[in-house]
Amino acid sequence: MRVLFATTANLGHVRPMIPLARACAQAGVEVRVACPASFADRVTAAGYDAFGFDEPSADEIAGALAGLGPNPSRQESNLVMIRDVFGRLRGRAALPRMQQVVDEWRPDLIVREPAEVASLVVAESRGIPHVQSAIGILETLRLLMGMIGHSFADFEGSAGLEPGSLLAAASEAPLYTIVPPGFDDDVPGPGEPRAIHRFRYNPAPEGPETDLPRWGDADAPLVYVTFGTVTATSPAAGAYRDVIDALSRVYARVLVAIGPDGDPDSVRPWPRNAHVERVPPPEVMRSAQAVVTHGGFGTTMTALASGAPQVVIPQFANDQWINAMRVQATGVGKALIAEPPPWELLARTVTEVVEDRSSADTAAELQQEQCTLPPPEAMVMRMRDDALALR
Numbered sequence: 001m002r003v004l005f006a007t008t009a010n011l012g013h014v015r016p017m018i019p020l021a022r023a024c025a026q027a028g029v030e031v032r033v034a035c036p037a038s039f040a041d042r043v044t045a046a047g048y049d050a051f052g053f054d055e056p057s058a059d060e061i062a063g064a065l066a067g068l069g070p071n072p073s074r075q076e077s078n079l080v081m082i083r084d085v086f087g088r089l090r091g092r093a094a095l096p097r098m099q100q101v102v103d104e105w106r107p108d109l110i111v112r113e114p115a116e117v118a119s120l121v122v123a124e125s126r127g128i129p130h131v132q133s134a135i136g137i138l139e140t141l142r143l144l145m146g147m148i149g150h151s152f153a154d155f156e157g158s159a160g161l162e163p164g165s166l167l168a169a170a171s172e173a174p175l176y177t178i179v180p181p182g183f184d185d186d187v188p189g190p191g192e193p194r195a196i197h198r199f200r201y202n203p204a205p206e207g208p209e210t211d212l213p214r215w216g217d218a219d220a221p222l223v224y225v226t227f228g229t230v231t232a233t234s235p236a237a238g239a240y241r242d243v244i245d246a247l248s249r250v251y252a253r254v255l256v257a258i259g260p261d262g263d264p265d266s267v268r269p270w271p272r273n274a275h276v277e278r279v280p281p282p283e284v285m286r287s288a289q290a291v292v293t294h295g296g297f298g299t300t301m302t303a304l305a306s307g308a309p310q311v312v313i314p315q316f317a318n319d320q321w322i323n324a325m326r327v328q329a330t331g332v333g334k335a336l337i338a339e340p341p342p343w344e345l346l347a348r349t350v351t352e353v354v355e356d357r358s359s360a361d362t363a364a365e366l367q368q369e370q371c372t373l374p375p376p377e378a379m380v381m382r383m384r385d386d387a388l389a390l391r
Contacts, residue, residue, distance in 0.1 A: 002030040004107035006119030009039035011229040012298040013113045017133045019376035027380045053097035056089035078318045087151025091117030098122045109387040125159040129390035134177035136297045137184045140319045180370040200373040203302045216253040216273040221289035221354050223252040228296040232262030236315045240267045246346040290353045295320035307367035309333045309359035313341050331362040
């Protein structure tokens with residue numbers, strides 16, 4: 001059996017796929033990953049055969065964003081980014097090489113993340129079974145389909161597909177997800193995934209197995225801060241300085257993970273109670289009394305897997321607001337939902353979460369629920385079944 005995984009150049013999108021790819025490879029399945037050429041080295045470093053496809057130029061992306069005007073709303077920015085950049089531009093650029101790898105390698109199944117459009121077009125036009133790897137809860141998937149679906153008509157005519165067929169195929173494809181049922185919203189309805197396969201998520205170690213230096217009061221509770229892998233190199237990078245300042249007077253040891261592409265020295269000076277690392281040792285989050293996040297999917301799921309209560313302060317993407325509201329609704333933590341971010345409320349909110357055990361108890365319950373899900377290895381047989389059933 002051959003399985004082609006297809007992803008964009010986004011760590012938050014590819015990480016949920018890695019357990020599935022690893023399980024497939026261990027089961028003797030041939031695995032290849034189609035990804036943007038700029039991302040191929042990361043895929044290869046993870047031990048997988050990468051097939052790089054083309055990407056739109058910086059000028060093309062700038063042209064798509066130019067129509068937003070000087071002060072676009074978050075909703076306007078997200079729509080253009082998803083519909084025009086991820087959908088039309090990235091989909092069109094990736095399509096020739098995606099057709100090539102599918103025609104030459106002839107996979108039995110394509111596992112795609114919903115923001116990668118070229119793999120959908122090729123799968124439908126070539127009659128290749130395909131499934132989805134979730135990059136959010138069901139509510140996020142609905143929102144994404146509503147935006148990226150506007151780009152599908154651009155591909156259907158040239159691919160010889162019926163109008164509306166790509167949206168139906170994308171929306172109804174079986175979904176493989178690391179989201180525990182207690183954190184997801186309601187069950188899928190008509191025009192949504194025909195099957196949902198949930199599996200256990202054990203975040204792979206990323207940080208060095210080394211001890212952190214001492215800082216602050218050794219008896220103070222540990223507060224772990226992470227805004228994912230993108231924020232440090234985005235227009236929202238100032239959030240790191242904001243969070244350090246906001247928590248400078250909290251009785252806590254504040255550990256800030258600035259991400260693999262961030263620079264800890266860029267946010268100096270650090271107050272006495274704070275320390276900044278690119279990627280801290282992997283076990284640290286599990287010992288935190290609270291985790292402050294931006295609400296990104298990967299960050300939220302990693303915090304859930306760690307069993308730590310969360311304080312979410314969304315920054316720029318729509319799914320961050322969705323996850324923040326879900327954190328609050330489930331009781332696994334609290335959310336500060338406002339634009340611009342209400343940093344002045346963060347210290348009090350973190351203190352409340354640390355001192356009130358209810359969020360910690362709920363987080364532990366969701367962690368246990370996640371641990372009872374089938375392991376990724378159990379998904380291989382389901383993927384074989386999907387490959388046969390979808391032909």
